[in-house]
Amino acid sequence: MIKISMVLLFCFFNLSALEWHTYKDALKLQEKSSKVIMIDVIRTECQYCIKMDKNVFYNEEMSQWLEERFIPVKINLDNEEMPLDVEVKMTPTFYFLDKNNNIVKTIPGSWNIEDFKDLTKNIKGE
Template identity: 40%
Template sequence: MKKTIYLVIALGFLSLNSFAQKINWVTFQEALELQKKTPKKIMMDVYTTWCGPCKMLDKNTFQNKEVADYINAHYYAVKFNGEGNESVNYKGKTFANPQYNPANANRRNSAHDLTRYLQVGAYPTIVFFDEKSEVIAPIRGYQTPTQLELYLKMFKKDDHKTIKTQEEFNAYYKAFKAEFKG
C-alpha cells in the first residue's frame, strides 16, 4: 500500500514537471552568432550558483509555460554565470574572470569582467540586448512571470524607445495589461 502511494506521488511530480516548458538556453557567443543569421533580441539571465532569488527565477518564472513560449519565440535566451570563468568575446573585446577561484565555484566568487562591463551589481539581473547586440537595459532582481512579461513585451515591441521619463514609464506600466498567469 505504501509503495503504491509513493508511486502515485512520484508519478504526480513527474507529470507536473512534464508540463514545465523549457527555454532554449544558449551561450552568449551562440546568441551573438545566431543574431548574425536571424536578428532577434537577446535576454540574458545573469545569475550565480549561490543566489537564492536566481533559483526562484528559474523555478517560478522561467519554467512558466507562457514565459518560456514567449522567450523562445522572440528572444535568444542566455544564461550567464556572473561569477563564472568562461571567456566571452563581445564588441571586439575578450572578457574573462582572471580572479576566478575554482574552490569557490558554488559560493561567492570574483565577478566576471563582462558582469562588470554590463554594470550588473546584483543577482539576478536580466540584461536585454537589441538585434545589434547593444544593451537595452538591465532589469535587476527577481521577476514574477507577470512582472517579466512587461519587459519582454515592451522591449520586443521597442516601446521603450518612446519612454523618456519616469512619469511616462509609470503611465506605460499602469496601462499594461498582463496576460501571463503566475
C-alpha cells in the same frame, strides 16, 4: 524506482524549460533573426535566481513567449565572465542586447510571470 522517477521528473522540467544558449551561440543565432539577446546574469547560490527559474522560466507558456521574442543566454558569474563591459551589481539582472551589441534595456531583480512579461513585452532591437 526512485532513480527512474527523478529522471522522468527532470525530463519533464527540461521539456517545459526555457532553452538557454551560450553568448557565442546567441550572437550567431542573432545574425539570422531579428531577435534581441536576453542575458540572465546569475550566481549559483542566489535564491532570487533560483526563484526566477522555478517560477518563470520553467513555465511552459512563458518559456514559449520568451523564446518567440528573445535569444536567452544564462551567465553564471561563479564560473563565467560577463561578456559585456558592465559591472553587475546584483543577481539576477537581465540585459537585452540589439544586433549591434548595445544594451537596450536592463532589468534587475526577480519577478513573477506577469510582471516580467510586462517589463519585457516592448523590448525591440531595432
